[in-house]
Amino acid sequence: MRITVYGTRGGTPIARPGIRHYGGNTTCLRVHSTCLPVGTALLVDAGTGIVPASFDLLAEGIRRIVLLMTHYHHDHTLGFPLAPHTFDQAVPIDVHGPREHGIGPRQVFQALMSAPFFPVDYAVVAGHITCHDLDAVGTDALVIHPRDGVRRADPGELERRAGAGPDALQECLVVRTHRTVHSGCTVSYRFEERPTGKVAVLLTDHEDAEALPPDLRRHVSDADLLIQDAQYTRAQYRARTAGFGHGTGDHAARLLKECDVGRLGLTHHDPMANDPDVDAIVGEARTWLADNGAAARGGAVFACADYQVIEV
């Protein structure tokens, strides 16, 4: 499994000299796996990073896109109306995203692509886009098979097959969901590549609670790679951003230690943060680990950068 990071900025896309290393695109990631059908690309979120991602998919000749949405704040949707594939009727796009209060991915895209916000109405492009609502985040899961494609996991299927014996999911990428602590229904995705045993978790737009809930511990446990929201420094968080729905390096480091995570990539960088400010948050996470008896893992903490490729 491999992750290409196309967007790491939270809040708003930004461009200025001080962010040349980490970049200014908002959230979009691509998950590469041998479990995906040939010609299918798996993306998470449609922040402005989805525009360069779509350019890469065009060059590759991708024939189908599966897009998982964490939630619908602007920094996670802004690129969708301008991604070339949104207008390419030859490439089906399957979108899976949370639905709350009757608002799912379809309603969001209809609103984004309508006058006076956008010149092309969603109805013009909707023919090749299929939206699937996640109504039960935490229970809903997807199963992706290299020949059979993407389907919803049947209720109880993942638990039933977790034990010994023949495993019908052994060729699959299993994608589990968990609700984050954020405003509105926001999804963290856990990717389990069964043939290799590799696990990656994206936990963005999340603010840690004081106590680690058992279901979050289960969701993150034993991940080889955790990509987690660490928008704020410790001082910012204490002074004014607690309750904003975003995390710190300390929060992320705690999950790494308590959930036995292999490597930690920090993301959702603040639009005000220049490269050294992001490095400082990495430093805080490493310090937390050293102060809490996990110094050996300090080198496993980094901050994600736009266009970075991470082997899981």
Ligand SMILES: [Zn+2]
């Ligand atoms: Zn965000």
Ligand SMILES: [Zn+2]
């Ligand atoms: Zn958000």
